[in-house]
Amino acid sequence: MAERSNDSEFNRSPGIALRFLAWFCPSALFEGIEGDLLEQFDKDTKFFGIRKAQRRLLWNVIKFFRLEIIFRNKIKFNMTNTTLLTSYFKVAFRNLWRNKGFSAITIGGLAIGISCSLVIFLFVYGEWSYDKGFSKSDRIYRIGISFFNIGQFANGPEKLLDVLPKEFDGVENATRIRNERNVPIKVKDITFQEATVYYTDTAYFKIFDYDFLSGDSKKALAGPNEAVVTKKLAEKLFGRTDVLGQVIEVGKKNLPFTITGVVKNLGFNSHLKTELWLSNQSMLTGEVAWSSASFYNYVLLKPNNAETDLRQALNLLFENHVYPESGKPMGFKSLEDYRNNNMAIKFYVHKLPDIYLKSKLNFEISPGGNESNIYIFSAVSVFILILAAVNFVNLTTARAARRAKEVGIRKAMGTLRSKLVIQFLLESVTTSLISMIMALVLAEIFLRIFEMVTGTVLLDTIWRNPYSVGLFFMFSLLVGILSGIYPAFYLTSFVPVKVLKGNIATGSGSFRNFLVVFQFTISILLISCALVVQNQLHFMATKNLGFDQKNVLTVDHIDLLKTSAQTFRNELDNFPGVSNSSFHMGEPGSKRIMSFRAFQTPKMEHPASVFTYYGDENFLGLNGMRLIKGRSFIKDLASDSSSVILNEAAVQMLGLGDDPIGALVDQKSRVIGVVNDFHWESLRNKIAPLAIALGNEPAELGFKLEATAIPSFLKRAEEKWKLLVPDEPFQYHFLDSNFGELLSKEKVFGRAINFFTFLAIFISCLGLYGLSAFTAEQRTKEIGIRKVLGASALHIVTMLNKRFTLLVVIALVISVPLSVYVIQKWLSEFAYRVELTAWIFILTSLSSLLIAWMAVSYHSIKAAWINPSETLKYE
Amino acid sequence: MNKEYLGEFEELVLTMVGILQEEAYGNAIVGEIDQRVGRKVNLSAVHVTLYRLEDKGYVKSYMGGSTNARGGRRKRIFQVTNAGLAMLRARKEQQVQLWKLIPQLKMSAL
DSSP states (O other), X not given: OGGGOOOHHHHXXXXXXXXXXXXXXXXXXXXXXXXXXXXXXXXXXXXXXXXXXXXXXXXXXXXXXXXHHHXXXXXXXXXXXXXHHHHHHHHHHHHHHHTHHHHHHHHHHHHHHHHHHHHHHHHHHHHHTTTTTSTTGGGEEEEEEEOTTSXXXXXXXXXXXXXXXXXXXXXXXXXXXXXXXXXXXXXXXXXXXXXXEEEEOXXXXXXXXXXXXXXXXXXXXXXXXXXXXXXXXXXXXXXSXXXXXXXXXXXXXXXXXXXXXXXXXXXXXXXXXXXXXXXXGGGOOOOOOSSOOOBEEEEEEOTTOOHHHHHXXXXXXXXXXXXXXXXXXXXXXXXXXHHTSTTSXXXXXXXXXXXXXXXXXXXXXXXXXXXXXXXXXXXXXXXXXXXXXXXXXXXXXXXXXXXXXXXXXXXXXXXXXHHHHHHHHHHHHHHHHHHHHHHHHHHHHHHHHHHHHHSOOOOSOGGGOHHHHHHXXXXXXXXXXXXXXXXXXXXXXXXXXXXXXXXXXXXXXXXXXXXXXHHHHHHHHHHHHHHHHHHXXXXXXXXXXXXXXXXXXXXXXXXXXXXXXHHHHHHHHTSTTEEEEEXXXXXXXXXSSOOEEEEOOTTOSSOEEEEEEEEOTTHHHHHTOOEEEEOXXXXXXXXXXXXXXXXXXXXXXXXXXXXXXXXXXXXXXXXXXXXXXXXXXOTTSOOOOEEEEEOSSOOEEEEEXXXXXXXXXXXXXXXXXXXXXXXXXXXXXXXXXXXXXXXXHHHHHHXXXXXXXXXXXHHHXXXXXXXXXXXXXXXXXXXXXXXXXXXXXXXXXXXXXXHHHHHXXXXXXHHHHHHHHHHHHHHTTOSSOOOOOHHHHHHHHHHHHHHHHHHHHHHHHHHHHSOHHHHHTTO | OOOSOOOHHHHHHHHHHHHHGGGOSHHHXXXXXXXXXXXXXXXXXXXXXXXXXXXXXXXXXXXXXXXXXXXXXXXXXXXXXXXXXXXXXXHHHHHHHHHHHSOTHHHHHO
16 A cells, blocks of 8 residues: 555555555545545644654545445445345235234144243253352262161261361362241341251352452451341341341240341352351361261362262271261271161262252252253153144144245346245244244243242243343244245246246155154153143042041140140040040151151161151051051050051061061060051152151140041140240141142152143144134135036045145154153052043044144135135136 | 435535535545534545535535645546535525525614
């Protein structure tokens, strides 16, 4: 540029400014602008001197950097296109409007599908995203424990985090948490009910990164009696957030804690659900036993350490500490012997992001999600999305065939094929985008419906995650393009003369048939699954559990009455309608209280722990458990304090054979009776060994009542309770609510499956309905001629329905083996389950055929009833 | 995209193109505006306005002969088209008409 000039003045001009101009300025304008700038530069040089002139030149160039200059050529190009674009849109909307019913089905179907799967996708995403928001989440592990074969616990011994960091240098930091639920908090004489409190230490906030609004994250909880609160809780307690140094009183003992930090509430899901953290110094007991589950132990590994390193370290720790300190004293002779025994201590390592969905240990710090349900939901939502997309493609392509004449005329008028392709693509994309917008509205409505049907809140709003909404926008665009491609390329490929003559084939239809088969395969699969799920739920709700759970009322926390418990019971025993009562600890269907006893018989190599209920002599009668052998406990018989009653499963496990009565199961306990195998856990589990023993520290008091006496009994019981311990709440529950609770989760799942099945059928039927309308219309003339030649209406309906029936039958053939596989997979989770019978598939087949016929017949019958002269006279 | 509308600055630039005739290019117009109405305007603003006027069909442009003064770069010379001239005339008449409609009371009050 400047080098081209002979004039020495210009060589000194800042070439960079002009190069910048050359870069952004369209070449057509460049010379004129550059010339003007150079002329100005020349003038400026004479007037201001070279340096200022250079600055002014640069400034002038920058001023040219504006949209009108940069995009001048491109805008001109666009201008010509907008007119065409508007015309395309106009035609698209006219077409939609002309076939209102058809458009409603197409758009509505896709909108329902998208909204439904959008909602599920967001829900599933929410479940997946648990704890992934912590910046070190992939290096944080929680270590659970199991011992004495009494279950696997999410928490573990206090000692673990004292020993592990010394033995394994891969630990960057470690923290213990102990949680306490429903803790009252007092602020200046006002008591608040707080859900959950975590007692932890200063390492907590180094491992889990929270945003500190005030206070020092590095020092928080370092001293005793310190507290950290979330912003939300601070607002609730104090009405403001600058609460550093304020004192709150925690628990029934009103222990004072000083707030040393306020953190922002987490912006993502986490299984650590608390708003209040307290120093745990007072909680540490220095307990030395390994067989303890008192603290949730979290470790943060150094960046270059993997999970396997941690597991290896725990193995070493097992060898060097656990075995010598815990195994040897129990009488195990070798490390291997101990390691392979189910009474031994085992550690369970879970990566932080896996805890919510994958960890199913006892005493989780907060209830986890259900991973298999997540898979089922995602599968269902993908199915529904595919169904809707298939529908859309199917109907759009079917309808496009009607526009052959338009294509012919456009081509005859000289429209390029490429323009026609763009037109068709644009139309289908417009339609799919309308669906997307409708779907957003529908999704909000779906959330409410789902909430009403299943009683669970999936999500508060879809706008929590705008990115995934964007993702679905892209998806609907893709569906639009996909469904546009077929008509765009197929229809536009015809020679105009042929098309205008009217003998255009509407495609072989085999692609469309395939899509219908696909849709119905999925629908049938869902129908049969839903039927089996309902069956299983009914089975579980009505199955004889082997004991009588009706009208048994349990008063909780009877230990609060202390010595007056017996008085309380005596007075209520006389209440009319009470037929039985028993002090106990533990009852069928409930794991609120868990106790175990270790039993060993001569036939067993090592002791085994058995879940144990403690009751009194009325316990079997109260729950209607059936004594098979021996006797129940006898009141005031001193020897019965060391007697046990076993269930059949326990007798078998202990190898007591046919005559267990009188057998010794530990140093002093003798078997006095055997009860039937009743279901004391969910029907998902096989009946496990169980023992019943006399207990002298009851926690609960059960009453067997007449159904009609319950309300008046409750009133009386509460009065008595208030008289004895006015400060403690009177709490009770019914025995059948235990199994009711276990079942309610399954019921929610059942309702959700029903809901989705209904949706899937609905969408498939929409498609079939639209398609049958299309075929009936296409064959109007054929039907007219057939009728003229003497075909009956019935004949024509059958003829039209035959094709769709065949498709549904093919779908049936494909889906039956598929459903058998899926259903068996689901049922295998239940130890007690319904048998998979043929009638389920017969019912499914009949109902799907019926549904298909209903969807198709409207148009078939309509077509068959039209007077042939109506359809034929226009030729 | 033919707009019947002409902005104030567009009108000014269009008028200058008419005045300068064969010498109507970016820099000259900037100078002319400065000289005649005492207004300092930006070169880039003038360029953009000229292109816009060209889009609207009121001016047309061609590349003039090269001179040494501009480092050998040619000037883009603008010319008022018939439509531009008609537009200017219409604007002038419009303004006169409107001016006549203003009650002349103010004048007498002075």
